[in-house]
Amino acid sequence: MKITSRPLLAAILGTSLLSGCVPRIEVAAPKDPITINMNVKIEHEIRIKVDKDVENLLKNRSDLF
Template identity: 85%
Template structure:
């Protein structure tokens, strides 16, 4: 019985030393997101000959 009384606190101290510790810390510098985006587009329109001549003759339509 005396041996159990001795080993029980020793075992408890040893197990307490093995418990994992998790720590969360915020970063010191703020998080930056660089959003440099270059957007280019081209529109190709295919038209009939009649519409093409109409657009050439009547430039005031658009």
């Protein structure tokens, strides 16, 4: 049984090339602080619909609320 060195050489060369392609990830804190500018304008409108009976009751008995 004769073993040729070509497949062995190809395997060694292939693994050495693939091991050189390892990605590098670096996590570092920023030098300046992070600032968040939020300009928010909140408007709301509340509408209450009541029956005429309830409306009359509220007019007549203003001491309820």
